Structures are given as C-alpha cells and as structure tokens.
Amino acid sequence: KSESEIVRDAGQKGSVTIATNMAGRGTDIKLGEGVRELGGLAIVGTERHESRRIDLQLRGRSGRQGDPGETQFFVSLEDDLMRLFGSERVANVMDRLKFEEGEVIQHPWVSKTLERAQKKVEQNNFSIRKRQLEYDDVLNNQRNVVYGYRRNALLGEGLSSMLLNMLEDMISAIVNELYPEGDYDGIRERVLRQLAVDVEVDREKWSNLREDGVIDLIFEEAVKTYQEKERRLSEPFYKVIRQVHENDAPNKPTNVQILFTDGVKRMRVVVGIEDAVKNEGREVVRALERSAVLAVIDERWMEHLRDLDSVKQGVGLRAFGQKDPLLEYKREAFNMFSQLLEDINNDVVSMVWRAVPEVTADPQQLQRARQPVKSRVDMDKLRTQHDSAENMGLRFGGGPEAGDAQRAAAAAGRGEKAKRQPVVVQEKVGRNDPCPCGSGKKYKHCHG
Numbered sequence: 001k002s003e004s005e006i007v008r009d010a011g012q013k014g015s016v017t018i019a020t021n022m023a024g025r026g027t028d029i030k031l032g033e034g035v036r037e038l039g040g041l042a043i044v045g046t047e048r049h050e051s052r053r054i055d056l057q058l059r060g061r062s063g064r065q066g067d068p069g070e071t072q073f074f075v076s077l078e079d080d081l082m083r084l085f086g087s088e089r090v091a092n093v094m095d096r097l098k099f100e101e102g103e104v105i106q107h108p109w110v111s112k113t114l115e116r117a118q119k120k121v122e123q124n125n126f127s128i129r130k131r132q133l134e135y136d137d138v139l140n141n142q143r144n145v146v147y148g149y150r151r152n153a154l155l156g157e158g159l160s161s162m163l164l165n166m167l168e169d170m171i172s173a174i175v176n177e178l179y180p181e182g183d184y185d186g187i188r189e190r191v192l193r194q195l196a197v198d199v200e201v202d203r204e205k206w207s208n209l210r211e212d213g214v215i216d217l218i219f220e221e222a223v224k225t226y227q228e229k230e231r232r233l234s235e236p237f238y239k240v241i242r243q244v245h246e247n248d249a250p251n252k253p254t255n256v257q258i259l260f261t262d263g264v265k266r267m268r269v270v271v272g273i274e275d276a277v278k279n280e281g282r283e284v285v286r287a288l289e290r291s292a293v294l295a296v297i298d299e300r301w302m303e304h305l306r307d308l309d310s311v312k313q314g315v316g317l318r319a320f321g322q323k324d325p326l327l328e329y330k331r332e333a334f335n336m337f338s339q340l341l342e343d344i345n346n347d348v349v350s351m352v353w354r355a356v357p358e359v360t361a362d363p364q365q366l367q368r369a370r371q372p373v374k375s376r377v378d379m380d381k382l383r384t385q386h387d388s389a390e391n392m393g394l395r396f397g398g399g400p401e402a403g404d405a406q407r408a409a410a411a412a413g414r415g416e417k418a419k420r421q422p423v424v425v426q427e428k429v430g431r432n433d434p435c436p437c438g439s440g441k442k443y444k445h446c447h448g
Contacts, residue, residue, distance in 0.1 A: 003027075011041055021045070021054050031067055040068030047079050048114055050121040075110075081117050134326055135312060138333050139305075145337075146301050149344070153293035156286065163289060163352065164223070166345040170194070171218050173342070179211045191218055194346065195353045197225045226353060230285045233357070238281025245277045260288060262354040267291055292351040296344055304340045308333060 004027045010017035012032040029041060043062045049055050055073070062069030075082065152158050171191070178186045184201045192198050199221050206214050241256065253273065260267045269284075269291045276283040311332050315325045429436060435446035 011035060013038070021049055021058055025057060028064055029061055030064070036068060039070065042069065043071040045071070045073035048073055048075050048081055048118070050081060050118060050125075052115070052118050052122070055118075075114065081114070081121070084117070131326070135329060138330055139308065142304075142333070142337050142340075145341075146297060150294060150297055153290045153297070156290065159286075159289055159293070162293075163349065166349050167222060167353075168215070168219055169342075169345050170349050171222070172215050175211055175215050175218070179214060187214070187218075191222075194350045195222055195225075197222045197353070222353070229353075230282060233284050234281030236281075237284050238276065241271070241273055241276045241281065245273050258284065258287075259358040260291075260355040261358045262351055262356075265351070266358065267295060267351070267355065288355060289352055292355070293348050296347040296351065300340055300344050300347065304336065307336060311336070 003023060006017065007019065007023065007027045007029060009015060010019075011029040013035050015032075031040060035041070041062045041064075043058055045055070045058060059071045062071050077083070149162070152162055174187055174190045174194075178184075178190070184203055184206055188199055188201050197218075199218055206217075209217065237258075244253065244256070256271050256273060256276075258269045258271060260269055267288075269287045271284050271287045275286075279286075312329060315329045315332070318325050318328050429443045431442070431444040433443050435441050435443045437446060439446050
C-alpha cells in the first residue's frame with residue numbers, strides 16, 4: 001500500500017498504525033464504524049519533537065473536523081531534547097522527591113521545561129535559517145543580473161545595445177590601463193588581439209584626443225569593422241539559405257547549423273531559415289550573438305558558482321579572526337561578481353568580433369590562430385594574424401580564391417550539388433529519444 005492508504009486506514013476499529021511524526025500529513029483519517037462511540041482516534045507519541053508545530057500537527061490528527069480523540073506523549077529524561085536542555089536538573093529534583101526508577105512523572109513543571117527546551121531549539125533553528133537566507137540573498141541578487149543577460153539574449157531584446165555597451169566597457173578598460181603610461185602600441189596590440197581590429201597609431205593625434213577621445217576613436221573603428229563583417233557574412237549565406245527556402249521538397253528543413261570558430265573555441269549556431277530570409281541573411285549574425293552570449297554566460301556562471309561555494313564553506317573560519325563571516329562573504333562575493341561581469345564582457349565581445357564560419361577557414365590559418373599570443377609581440381606578426389582573421393571570413397571576390405560559401409551559392413544557382421554547405425537539420429534529437437534511424441535504441445546509444 002501507499003503511505004496515504006496506510007494512514008487512511010488508521011481510523012478503522014481495532015487497527016494500530018505505527019508511523020513517524022512526519023508520515024501521512026495532508027491525509028484525512030476518517031473514523032470507522034463504531035470508533036466514535038469508543039472515544040475516537042488515540043495518538044500515542046513516544047517522544048516530543050524539537051518543534052512544537054510537529055507535536056501540534058500530531059495532536060490535530062486525533063480531532064479531524066470535530067471528531068473525538070485524545071493524544072498522549074511519553075517523554076524520557078534520556079531523550080535528546082531533555083538531555084540537551086536541563087535533564088540533569090530535572091533528574092536531581094526527581095531524586096530529592098524520591099521518585100522510583102521508571103515511575104511516571106506528571107507535573108506542570110516538567111511540561112514547562114519541555115516547552116522551554118522546544119523554544120530554544122526553534123529560536124536556534126530560526127537564527128540558522130535567517131543567517132542562511134542572508135547568504136542566499138547575495139547569490140540571488142547576482143543571479144537576477146546574470147539571468148537578465150540571458151533573457152535578453154534568448155528573446156533578442158536589446159541585445160545589440162548590450163553588445164555595444166560591452167564593447168565600450170572593454171575598450172575603456174584597455175585605454176584606461178595603458179593610456180596613462182603612453183603605451184599606444186600596447187593599446188593597438190590588445191585591441192588587435194581581442195577584437196581583430198587594427199587601429200593605426202597617430203601619437204600626436206592620440207595625445208591631443210586624451211583618453212575619452214581615443215576610446216571613441218577605437219569604438220567607432222570596431223563598430224565599422226563589425227558592420228563590414230556582418231555584410232560579408234550575410235550576403236553569401238543569404239544566397240544559400242534562399243535556395244533552401246525556395247525548395248519545394250516536402251521535408252524542407254526549418255533550421256541550418258553553422259560552425260563558427262575564433263581560432264581557439266568552436267561554437268555551433270542554429271539559424272532559422274524563415275528569419276534569415278526575412279532579414280536577408282543578417283539572422284546569421286544575430287544567431288551568432290545570441291549563441292555567444294548564452295555560451296559564455298553559462299560557462300562563466302557555473303565556474304562562479306563553484307568558486308562562490310568554496311568561499312562560503314571556508315568563510316566561517318574568519319570568525320576566529322574577530323571578523324563577521326557574512327560581511328566577509330559579501331565583500332568577496334562582490335569582488336568576484338565584478339570580475340565575472342568583466343570576464344563575460346571580454347569573452348562575449350571577443351568571440352562575436354573574431355568568430356568566423358569554420359567552413360571557410362584555411363586549416364593553416366586556423367593553426368596559426370590557435371598559437372598563444374604573448375603580451376608583447378612584434379606588430380608585424382600581429383598584423384599578419386589580423387590579415388589571417390580577415391581571410392578566415394567569407395571571400396566572395398570570384399576566381400580560384402573564392403570562399404566555399406560563394407561556391408555553394410553559385411552551385412545552388414546552377415542547380416548543382418554544392419560540395420561544402422552548412423549542415424541542414426530538423427529539430428534536435430534528445431539523448432534519450434529514440435534514434436531517427438529506426439533501430440529502436442536511444443539516440444545516445446546508437447548514432448549519438
């Protein structure tokens with residue numbers, strides 16, 4: 001029988017039900033025939049609970065909707081509740097009054113001692129929960145900010161503005177760090193390495209512009225480069241996607257998958273064909289932005305939660321140094337969260353600005369892009385990497401150097417089968433769903 005059925009049958013005549021103090025709550029115990037005349041349901045408790053609320057709930061089981069009943073609790077001086085709160089004092093009084101071993105003690109003073117013990121436990125538990133809530137509030141406030149970023153990315157609300165703000169914060173951090181030292185080449189290097197944007201250094205002009213002017217100059221150049229990248233991505237992919245959309249096949253796909261890479265990480269971006277046709281291929285870049293924001297936030301947020309949990313577990317030891325653990329936790333959590341937001345901004349902007357479709361990338365160029373970049377390198381080498389990043393984008397100028405996306409679009413226009421195209425997919429198959437091949441196995445055990 002299930003728990004509810006066992007508790008339900010406890011009201012039958014002659015039945016005895018043994019249960020824990022937490023069992024069957026929320027299940028009515030209806031008195032059987034003839035039980036009301038015998039006095040109703042009798043509850044016998046073998047000890048008192050730490051919380052008076054639980055004892056009152058047990059008492060309430062014997063008086064369902066005005067039914068008769070009674071409750072009797074038996075408490076030993078060796079129970080945990082009495083042992084921790086005054087059992088020795090009660091035992092000494094019982095000895096002076098010459099009570100025999102095992103004799104039943106019924107006295108209001110003992111009942112009051114029990115109630116005082118329960119109150120102390122409840123107050124202690126309340127303080128623990130209140131303290132835990134204060135710790136949780138710190139994480140909850142941070143969670144609201146991070147989830148706001150994710151919501152904007154999922155719904156596409158203000159995503160472009162958010163990316164521009166991230167870009168400005170990133171450029172400001174670079175300029176504010178290196179400009180006071182006059183390290184203009186360092187600024188150019190960092191911008192080139194993190195954004196794949198090469199900004200010419202004019203020392204006299206930069207000196208007159210001051211920090212804010214240099215920030216605006218680099219920001220405008222980065223936005224201009226990104227707009228050009230959007231055009232270079234959307235035009236050739238629009239040709240391919242339009243051919244797929246205009247296909248009259250009965251099982252016409254609704255999405256395409258495109259692999260992007262920044263030379264270090266790979267990211268799979270799913271683009272809706274309908275949306276891509278409506279905005280003439282620019283949906284490719286919008287999907288890239290959404291995927292980059294979600295991927296970076298999820299990765300960084302999980303790392304942040306692990307680090308924050310480690311701080312929470314060890315911060316209690318700081319009480320030995322006469323410091324409030326909660327204040328120490330809030331201080332460290334704030335510093336860690338500020339660093340988290342900075343890392344998210346840098347990673348998202350760097351990924352979006354540097355990412356290119358992997359299908360058009362030269363393997364040798366990818367290999368060069370994966371090489372670690374030192375903090376100080378020769379500017380000629382950086383310019384070479386910048387040119388490589390540009391070449392990793394879509395090439396559509398014609399001739400033998402034309403990119404794969406252009407060749408795919410041209411082949412589609414001629415009715416030929418393109419050799420390398422974005423992978424066309426339907427809805428994503430779950431790991432535990434049946435495999436589409438018809439083998440009857442789960443996808444993860446078959447073609448997963």
